[in-house]
Amino acid sequence: MNTPVPSATATDPTTLSLREALAFLDDRIAGRVLIPGDPGWDEARSAWNLAIDQRPAAVVIAADAADVARTVRTAKGLGLAVAPQATGHNAGPLAARDGLADAILLRTHELRGVEVDAESRIARVEAGAQWGDVVAAVAPLGLTALAGSSHDVGVVGYTLGGGISWLARSHGVAANHVVAIDVVTADGMARRVDAEHDAELFWALRGGGGDFGVVTALEFRLFDVPALSAGMLLWSIERTADVMAAWSAWTADLPASVTSLVRALRLPPMPELPPFLSGRSLVVVEVAMQEDPARVDELLAPLRALAPEVDTVHPQNSDELLQLHMDPPQPTPGYGDGMLLAELPPAAIRAFVDEAGPDSSSALLSAEIRHLGAMMRPGVARAAASAQGRPEPGVTAGIDAGYLVFGVGIAMPGNADALAESLGRLLARVEPWRAGTDYLNFAEHSRLPERFFGDDLERLRAVKQAVDPTKVIRSNHPVG
Numbered sequence: 001m002n003t004p005v006p007s008a009t010a011t012d013p014t015t016l017s018l019r020e021a022l023a024f025l026d027d028r029i030a031g032r033v034l035i036p037g038d039p040g041w042d043e044a045r046s047a048w049n050l051a052i053d054q055r056p057a058a059v060v061i062a063a064d065a066a067d068v069a070r071t072v073r074t075a076k077g078l079g080l081a082v083a084p085q086a087t088g089h090n091a092g093p094l095a096a097r098d099g100l101a102d103a104i105l106l107r108t109h110e111l112r113g114v115e116v117d118a119e120s121r122i123a124r125v126e127a128g129a130q131w132g133d134v135v136a137a138v139a140p141l142g143l144t145a146l147a148g149s150s151h152d153v154g155v156v157g158y159t160l161g162g163g164i165s166w167l168a169r170s171h172g173v174a175a176n177h178v179v180a181i182d183v184v185t186a187d188g189m190a191r192r193v194d195a196e197h198d199a200e201l202f203w204a205l206r207g208g209g210g211d212f213g214v215v216t217a218l219e220f221r222l223f224d225v226p227a228l229s230a231g232m233l234l235w236s237i238e239r240t241a242d243v244m245a246a247w248s249a250w251t252a253d254l255p256a257s258v259t260s261l262v263r264a265l266r267l268p269p270m271p272e273l274p275p276f277l278s279g280r281s282l283v284v285v286e287v288a289m290q291e292d293p294a295r296v297d298e299l300l301a302p303l304r305a306l307a308p309e310v311d312t313v314h315p316q317n318s319d320e321l322l323q324l325h326m327d328p329p330q331p332t333p334g335y336g337d338g339m340l341l342a343e344l345p346p347a348a349i350r351a352f353v354d355e356a357g358p359d360s361s362s363a364l365l366s367a368e369i370r371h372l373g374a375m376m377r378p379g380v381a382r383a384a385a386s387a388q389g390r391p392e393p394g395v396t397a398g399i400d401a402g403y404l405v406f407g408v409g410i411a412m413p414g415n416a417d418a419l420a421e422s423l424g425r426l427l428a429r430v431e432p433w434r435a436g437t438d439y440l441n442f443a444e445h446s447r448l449p450e451r452f453f454g455d456d457l458e459r460l461r462a463v464k465q466a467v468d469p470t471k472v473i474r475s476n477h478p479v480g
């Protein structure tokens with residue numbers, strides 16, 4: 001927008017000049033601007049995580065990439081920040097700072113376009129595309145994307161933070177397969193960045209999170225997965241100690257073709273769940289194995305020897321993977337957090353079982369341990385990129401940890417203390433094995449940026465300073 005906007009105070013959306021400027025923006029964009037009190041305000045400001053109360057100065061619902069650029073320029077003129085949000089899966093840390101009172105929440109959820117070039121095996125998605133959109137577009141072509149476990153997680157937010165898929169151990173983080181990014185930077189300029197253009201910004205965006213601009217489109221590689229079996233093995237929660245110990249030992253010697261996790265689940269009675277799940281407390285191993293059925297049987301033998309009550313592992317197409325983790329089908333009030341572990345010795349398993357197993361009073365719905373390693377190791381991922389002639393990975397080339405712990409519960413009136421205590425105890429007990437780094441996507445509370453980026457933080461801050469010196473762009477995990 002070239003027309004100057006009236007000046008206004010950043011913190012009071014009811015001042016006439018701020019209202020005027022936002023009305024001016026509303027007139028000029030294809031989408032909508034909402035301010036407190038407008039019809040639809042509460043819906044517009046609500047995040048996927050319904051436990052988070054976002055109270056921004058205004059909400060812009062973008063209808064195209066031009067709306068994004070106009071919003072950024074207007075916010076900058078008003079002295080407001082711009083916080084892009086596709087779904088609000090990771091809204092907790094974003095809203096922690098005064099509920100976003102000094103920011104425009106820029107919702108991208110109407111920008112759901114997905115284009116696929118089957119020949120080059122590249123997908124191009126708009127800012128608000130969700131994994132379900134991508135999987136629906138690529139599966140009929142026999143292709144696979146590095147999707148997360150949930151159909152309605154945003155592709156952009158997930159990928160900017162790294163992205164751990166069910167193919168993580170064989171393919172590495174999703175960010176390593178991004179080939180180009182369209183981004184609007186704080187000056188309101190639309191740029192296309194890749195390994196040859198704005199290479200430093202391209203490096204920062206691939207794993208550094210959303211602090212460097214508003215992404216309007218992302219292009220990434222798709223894959224052929226010729227053989228896949230996946231499913232869960234399930235036991236009553238009383239078996240947690242045996243099953244977790246066996247799973248942990250099993251992971252010590254697995255090929256990269258197998259990605260798996262183990263979790264203690266306490267499911268409330270829910271009519272939409274099958275009877276073997278509804279209202280039950282369980283220990284579950286979930287696996288995705290890119291192997292033919294005979295090799296799957298061979299690899300799974302040590303876990304099947306524990307006589308699971310239910311075993312759903314079967315050959316399937318990769319689009320079925322979106323159901324494997326049984327993530328909530330719609331927005332949910334959640335309270336959770338994660339921690340990376342360098343290793344998982346028997347003492348760590350015992351600590352985890354004490355806090356999440358049958359004899360604990362855990363209020364968590366799910367307490368899980370994901371297996372990382374193989375292509376998730378940054379050094380291995382960098383070597384593979386170089387050997388395959390791909391561009392150097394970005395700041396998050398991989399995750400320097402063997403395992404990832406994540407605990408989550410449903411936030412309901414009256415259970416906040418119980419959830420915080422259960423999660424706090426679980427994470428405190430496994431802390432002795434904590435890795436030297438944290439994973440951005442599974443950090444649902446604010447962290448010091450050093451925890452995510454270590455020695456790369458200064459380089460990231462230099463990128464931020466170059467593209468957004470006055471900190472117009474507000475992300476859930478700012479670099480400084």
Ligand SMILES: Cc1cc2nc3c(=O)[nH]c(=O)nc-3n(C[C@H](O)[C@H](O)[C@H](O)COP(=O)(O)OP(=O)(O)OC[C@H]3O[C@@H](n4cnc5c(N)ncnc54)[C@H](O)[C@@H]3O)c2cc1C
Nearest residue numbers: 086087088089090148149154157158164210214215475476
């Ligand atoms: C149920 C559930 C399942 C999950 N499963 C996985 C999983 O399997 N693997 C995994 O790695 N992670 C997983 N996650 C974590 C998830 O990847 C993060 O929460 C991620 O941030 C979600 O992105 P989003 O866009 O949906 O969320 P949002 O809250 O909308 O966005 C999170 C942040 O991403 C940035 N962002 C979003 N859109 C843009 C944009 N257009 N431009 C610039 N920045 C932007 C912003 O900084 C924003 O604050 C899961 C989370 C949940 C709640």
